[in-house]
Structure formats: C-alpha cells, structure tokens
Amino acid sequence: MAPRDTSKTKDRIIQAAFDLFYNQGYQATTIDQVIEKSGVSRPTVYTHFSTKEDLCQAYLKDRKAQELVDLKAEVRKGTTPRERYLAVIKGVGKALWGTGFRGCAFFNMISEIADPNHPLFHEARQYVDAVRELIRDGVIDLKASDPRYGKIDVDHVAESYYLLVGGAIMASQEYREKWPVKRALRAIEALIGD
Amino acid sequence: MAPRDTSKTKDRIIQAAFDLFYNQGYQATTIDQVIEKSGVSRPTVYTHFSTKEDLCQAYLKDRKAQELVDLKAEVRKGTTPRERYLAVIKGVGKALWGTGFRGCAFFNMISEIADPNHPLFHEARQYVDAVRELIRDGVIDLKASDPRYGKIDVDHVAESYYLLVGGAIMASQEYREKWPVKRALRAIEALIGD
DNA sequence: GTCTATATCTAGATAGAC
DNA sequence: GTCTATCTAGATATAGAC
Structure with missing residues (x-):
C-alpha cells in the first residue's frame, strides 16, 4: 500500500489536537485520544511532533x-x-x-x-x-x-x-x-x- | 510515640494543597507533592481525604x-x-x-x-x-x-x-x-x- | 492515627518490521 | 511514512504493621 500523503496526515493530527486540547484542556488530553480521533498510529504522531508539548505548540x-x-x-x-x-x-x-x-x-x-x-x-x-x-x-x-x-x-x-x-x-x-x-x-x- | 493531633494533621494537608493547587493547578499537582510539602505520609492523606478530587474540593x-x-x-x-x-x-x-x-x-x-x-x-x-x-x-x-x-x-x-x-x-x-x-x-x- | 512498602494503572515515548 | 508491540516513568490508591 502506498504511503499516505504526508501533509494530510499531519493535518489530521493537528485537527484532532485542535478539538481535544480546546475542549478538554492540555493536560487532560492524552496522546491516545489524539491517536483515536485522528485515526493515525502512535509512532506517526511522534514522527510529525517530537513531544506532546510540541504538538500543542503547533495547535x-x-x-x-x-x-x-x-x-x-x-x-x-x-x-x-x-x-x-x-x-x-x-x-x-x-x-x-x-x-x-x-x-x-x-x-x-x-x-x-x-x-x-x-x-x-x-x-x-x-x-x-x-x-x-x-x-x-x-x-x-x-x-x-x-x-x-x-x-x-x-x-x-x-x-x-x-x-x-x-x-x-x-x-x-x-x-x-x-x-x-x-x-x-x-x-x-x-x-x-x- | 503519641499520635499527632488529628485536626492539625488535616490542616497541614489542606495547607499544602492550598499552596500547590493554587500555584500549579489541580492536574499538575500530585499527591506526592502534597505528601512532601505537608510532611505527612501517603496513607494519612487518604485517611483524611478519600481521593485527590475530594482533597481539592476541601481546598x-x-x-x-x-x-x-x-x-x-x-x-x-x-x-x-x-x-x-x-x-x-x-x-x-x-x-x-x-x-x-x-x-x-x-x-x-x-x-x-x-x-x-x-x-x-x-x-x-x-x-x-x-x-x-x-x-x-x-x-x-x-x-x-x-x-x-x-x-x-x-x-x-x-x-x-x-x-x-x-x-x-x-x-x-x-x-x-x-x-x-x-x-x-x-x-x-x-x-x-x- | 500514622507509617513503610507495594499494587495497579495510565500515559508519554521508542524499537523494529513493512 | 506508517504500523504493531513494548518500554518506562510516574501517579493514584491500598495492605498490613505499629
């Protein structure tokens, strides 16, 4: 299977973070929730963002x-x-x-x-x-x-x-x-x- | 050694929680920090307060x-x-x-x-x-x-x-x-x- | 009522295959 | 670039002794 388009994957992650961080707060939101909501796997999150804090900053x-x-x-x-x-x-x-x-x-x-x-x-x-x-x-x-x-x-x-x-x-x-x-x-x- | 006066112990716990919850926030504060700051042991915290949330409510x-x-x-x-x-x-x-x-x-x-x-x-x-x-x-x-x-x-x-x-x-x-x-x-x- | 020690669980981050 | 599976740390809460 061909790899997904990178930018769209990254966007999906940010979009999930967007909703979760806003509605639940930073600390109450887990990477697991971002994974579930974005439909992306754990290591994929960490290839695009080095840490949870990094993801939050992008958001x-x-x-x-x-x-x-x-x-x-x-x-x-x-x-x-x-x-x-x-x-x-x-x-x-x-x-x-x-x-x-x-x-x-x-x-x-x-x-x-x-x-x-x-x-x-x-x-x-x-x-x-x-x-x-x-x-x-x-x-x-x-x-x-x-x-x-x-x-x-x-x-x-x-x-x-x-x-x-x-x-x-x-x-x-x-x-x-x-x-x-x-x-x-x-x-x-x-x-x-x- | 005679047991400590209960009310003072409880007060010390609340006082520690007072500073920590206020200055760091609820989720960022751990029970370990409350223990260290109050000088009281872990089970003592849990005899006076059933959960972290209960302690926060008292605070x-x-x-x-x-x-x-x-x-x-x-x-x-x-x-x-x-x-x-x-x-x-x-x-x-x-x-x-x-x-x-x-x-x-x-x-x-x-x-x-x-x-x-x-x-x-x-x-x-x-x-x-x-x-x-x-x-x-x-x-x-x-x-x-x-x-x-x-x-x-x-x-x-x-x-x-x-x-x-x-x-x-x-x-x-x-x-x-x-x-x-x-x-x-x-x-x-x-x-x-x- | 208080302690030491521990169980249990959760969450952030990584190794290695495809 | 993405996945399954796993490591590790840290946090809440409890068991059992004094």
Whole structure:
C-alpha cells in the first residue's frame, strides 16, 4: 500500500489536537485520544511532533492564526468606524457561541500553565497582544474619524475594552450564557459615550 | 510515640494543597507533592481525604470562605458608600498582588475542568456567584445613598463591574503587572459617573 | 492515627518490521 | 511514512504493621 500523503496526515493530527486540547484542556488530553480521533498510529504522531508539548505548540499557532483571521475579517465587514470599533467584541461573541462556551483557548492555556516562562504561556500571550492591538487600532481610527470622538482617551478606552472582553469571555465560560457578551457590548458602547 | 493531633494533621494537608493547587493547578499537582510539602505520609492523606478530587474540593471550600471573608472585611473598612462600592476591585487587587499573579483560583479551576457538571466546577462557580452578589449589594447601597446616584442602572453597573474585575484578573495573570487592576478601578469609577 | 512498602494503572515515548 | 508491540516513568490508591 502506498504511503499516505504526508501533509494530510499531519493535518489530521493537528485537527484532532485542535478539538481535544480546546475542549478538554492540555493536560487532560492524552496522546491516545489524539491517536483515536485522528485515526493515525502512535509512532506517526511522534514522527510529525517530537513531544506532546510540541504538538500543542503547533495547535496554538494554528488556532492563533485562524482566530485572528476571523477577527480581522469581522473588522473589515464594518462599514463605519464605530462598527469597526465594535467588531472585536462582536467577533469574540460569535466565536464563543459556536464552541459550547469553553471560553478562550489562550486564557485556558495560561490558566493551566502556571509558569510565565513556559513556551506555551508565551504562545498564548502573543494572541492576547494581537487582540489588544486590534482593539487599540479600532479606537484610534474611531477617534480620528469624527471631532465628536476627539476627546477619547485612547489608552483608557482601549484597555477598558480589553478588560471587558476578557471578563465577558470568562463569565460566558462560567455561566454558559450569552448575557456577558451582550453586557460587554453595551459597556463598550458606553466607553465612547454612546 | 503519641499520635499527632488529628485536626492539625488535616490542616497541614489542606495547607499544602492550598499552596500547590493554587500555584500549579489541580492536574499538575500530585499527591506526592502534597505528601512532601505537608510532611505527612501517603496513607494519612487518604485517611483524611478519600481521593485527590475530594482533597481539592476541601481546598476550594476553604479558599472560598477565606477569600470572601477578606473581601467582606475590605467592604466593611470603607467609610462611605462610594468606598464600599469600590472595595471589591481594591480587595481583589490586593489579593492578586500578594500571590505572584497566579490569578483567581476559581477561574483557573473552571479553565482546567471543562465539564460544567463536574463538582469542582460547581464549587468554583459558587465563589463567582458570591462575588457578583457582593458587587451588586454595593451598587444598590450606593444608589440608595444619594439622589445623585439615583439614576444608576443597577444591573448594568453591577454586571459591567463584574466583567471588569474578571478581565483585570485575567490580564494580571497574563502580564504579571498591576495596570489591569488600576485600569479596572478607573473604569469602575466611571460606571457611576466619577 | 500514622507509617513503610507495594499494587495497579495510565500515559508519554521508542524499537523494529513493512 | 506508517504500523504493531513494548518500554518506562510516574501517579493514584491500598495492605498490613505499629
């Protein structure tokens, strides 16, 4: 029998890891589960990824890229500076509702990995940095778009926005309900005086 | 040799669990570590607690009680309704700065335990409920204290407050810095028009 | 009530054949 | 490149003595 196409095999492994690491957490997920879900054998996993940690890092990189693409697409869909400003919380909300309220993969990673010098911790924080920057860009654009928004304190609005997003993610996970995102949206509107 | 005083032994075990579960997480902590840290033997752990999960539940109950006592003390220290309103975020900030920024034990628990029907998940959410109620009480008292605050939307302020606290906790954990709590404090002041 | 010693199980990682 | 079978370490929980 001819060997399977390599890239597809690797993708299947990552896809299995994607679901398992996200839904169960890093430590609660075993390589055996990855094997079963991907339909690939044990040594095959270890030819593509040297360790479980290595596989997790690949998963996080993948997820980070994917979520940021989605979030930026949500921003681009906005037709006004205000809509683009609100796009991040709306995009986060949509993402959460589609995933059974397991919250943010990167927050969960940081909760699991106590050591801030751990590579997986670093990987997760890069995502957080990117989201904060996306929020900040929206605030800056909004401020420049209209004299009405000229008095916005960019630091204050951007960082409060980020805190509200983070709180809404955690609260969604705690309660498995939609109100935290709705509430955050209202509070984020209020930040700019709406 | 006379047997050790039981309650002190049990307390030593819980104290060891307290530090380890909080700083390393539930799954990353082993019974061996609890044994070493408490200076107690393995079977002794299992005479006081039937399983690791049972020990963790005892730890969470302890921690929940202790943190709520601290938080309520912080509220009582406030001499005006406004100070008492701000007490929760200030109390949370103090607690975080004293613990090496490992964040909220209960948030971390919820991140680790994916299943919302798990007993440990339940235990953690009870803490969250209690904090939300404490915040809400402060808002209600503030509103009643002065006509100036009469127009406060209790639901909106209380829930936004909670989201800001949650976001500040997560951001502190991500960055190991104090700005998230300071920012949350300012945003929480702004919620009531200050 | 507490200990030393051990059973048992699980999970990460590897050897060697095809 | 992929597989079956196995090694090894480490973790939870227990048996039996003092």
